Amino acid sequence: MPRSIRTKPRKHPKQERSRETVEAILTATAHILIKEGYDTASTNKIAERAGVSIGSLYQYFPSKEAIVATLIEHHAQKMISVIEARLELVSDAPLEISLRELVKACVQANAINPNLHKVLIEQVPRVGQLEKVTEVEKQVTALIRRYLEEKRDQIQPQNLDLAAFILAHTLEALIHAAALGEPAFLVNEQFEQEVTTLLLRYLKCN
Amino acid sequence: MPRSIRTKPRKHPKQERSRETVEAILTATAHILIKEGYDTASTNKIAERAGVSIGSLYQYFPSKEAIVATLIEHHAQKMISVIEARLELVSDAPLEISLRELVKACVQANAINPNLHKVLIEQVPRVGQLEKVTEVEKQVTALIRRYLEEKRDQIQPQNLDLAAFILAHTLEALIHAAALGEPAFLVNEQFEQEVTTLLLRYLKCN
Amino acid sequence: MPRSIRTKPRKHPKQERSRETVEAILTATAHILIKEGYDTASTNKIAERAGVSIGSLYQYFPSKEAIVATLIEHHAQKMISVIEARLELVSDAPLEISLRELVKACVQANAINPNLHKVLIEQVPRVGQLEKVTEVEKQVTALIRRYLEEKRDQIQPQNLDLAAFILAHTLEALIHAAALGEPAFLVNEQFEQEVTTLLLRYLKCN
Amino acid sequence: MPRSIRTKPRKHPKQERSRETVEAILTATAHILIKEGYDTASTNKIAERAGVSIGSLYQYFPSKEAIVATLIEHHAQKMISVIEARLELVSDAPLEISLRELVKACVQANAINPNLHKVLIEQVPRVGQLEKVTEVEKQVTALIRRYLEEKRDQIQPQNLDLAAFILAHTLEALIHAAALGEPAFLVNEQFEQEVTTLLLRYLKCN
């Protein structure tokens, strides 16, 4: 029974003070999410930690989900920026190089705030507007698709949609699984190497 | 603040009647999970749909989490059986063949009850005993690792742990992402083909 | 809203087996009452510990309160017996001697099962038929009144009802308060001495 | 298995409105306790009678026990004040006079809200923080001990701890038992007289 809940921030703070309030709420939310998990993160707790009255909180966000949604967006944007920037930097480099850089960028993106990322992925219920989490992947997929287009003549797969899909999700899955289950992998040269190899062979094997 | 909650079934039904009760509870839970999601699946709702009193529910399960945990175990067992059986069948076949079969088996395992699988993966918070969701992947990884051992001399990667990790999670991620975002892929020969190619090249390229 | 609840044992067990069952239930109840307190002592727990099915328990006792009431009666009877027997023994002795013995007997009565006694006094809600607890005091008062009658010409107070009331409750209160708050008093000669003095002076002071 | 339950009031009301709420809750609790007893006094019933939402109740008290504990404290404070004030008044009077006044003060203290007192003493299980009930007696004992110190040279018992213990508990027990079983005693000059005599003789005989 997917309740339809307003999840867009209620208003764009125009004054300095407001922006601080919103910031405080988001920071507090992230903190509590990480420390206590999604379920026990109540709006009252968030308001308290943010040093804001519960009334004010609802002045800026129409619901708990709206706060979390905003948080997700912010976090996602940071991750995407990292990947996008790196991809731009190496767009002219040969496939081997740029692909390796892409892998590295993804690992780094995951490292921005792994704890928050984990909670966002594992605990936030992906119903209603909160399926925003999945949106990151869509954006990453788009980024990669654009990258593949540029390299079109150096790679074998012709169905770029499919190839981008495979690259994006493979990257995401392996890095995320490593972050959760085998954190050692992430500081391990071999892991990045192996993932690069996996993707490189897929793209260009004779 | 991970609450520790009893999740082991409370009582072993001794009479036929009670076995039916337990079954009804699990079926009802699956149904509600699929229809309404994890969060709104309350024990009262489950009991009602199961045609069982809330008291009976708590006679057999000490908590909501315990029910879901049992459900996860059952579902996981089914999925693993499918993969395991298939892997046994094709263990003697050459890499190309058996790998393709593995991919197919995984797709089929995902098709056992895709809706339930989706909820279990996406909505059930992976805290406490509910992180059992992750355990499937561990078991699948182990299965694949054993398979790779047998093929050791036909494949290139030497670190079998890492290779199994990569295979398992790549498979899981791509199939799952496809099931969610691009269901067309799953009835699409090309998708299975492409995934097989991805993994095959990784394993044996020169 | 004092519910009226049946508290008399449902039937007098005539066969040996039945008597054992009843005994087991009472023993289990006492044990659980002591270990876990009144509130968490459920009939199911009692039945389980007694090695008896919950159905059988209700064959012999119509309610939880009935079990506790029986337990209280048994316990009270034991306490009264101790006091009664001692009083009989020393009925011919002079006031000084017999009074001291009375005090000692009361202390000993309290020592029969202090833990059970404590729970019975402190936790069992004295509503409904359960005000049985108070009945002990009434019986003790009667006992003491009879004793005072025999000593009528050696004592000063003329209102024997009042005097018996005072003796009985003073004894009960001091011993009980000591048992709870100052257990050291109970193994302390001085305490018994002082209580005896208190009552003796009251009874015979010039 | 003494559960540890928060019993300190949750939040200090800052506005006038909330002070009224807290007051209403306490009044309602006292009323229900008296009318229906401890066991059936549920938080929902209390909130309803207080004309307050259950949510508000939990805003100020973390549990049923906390409400009752607060009630006990308030009631105890009132009783103690009465006794303390009287004792101060008569501290210079001779033993005979002041002791009689002490007895009277105790009777009066018991008359503040005898029904509430009865419930508090008889039905509230003395576990957890609820053993505050006993604390009154400790405070009264301390009061009496201080009184005895002042009279030290007029009395015979040397162990003032023991003597205070005996006085306090004898008083409490007799008054309480009278209130319960023989209410006539309390309006009866003879009763107060007899109790005074009992204690006076104990303190100063020869």
Add this chain to the structure above:
DNA sequence: CATGAATGAGTCTTCATTCAT
């Protein structure tokens, strides 16, 4: 008589949200 499965009213408690001040 014994068994134990089933019952469900009732308990405590939380938390997103509103609204008077």
Add this chain to the structure above:
DNA sequence: CATGAATGAAGACTCATTCAT
């Protein structure tokens, strides 16, 4: 705009008791 008191639906869970087998 800020505050925080108030709300109450809803959830998890217990336990005395009944009754079919």
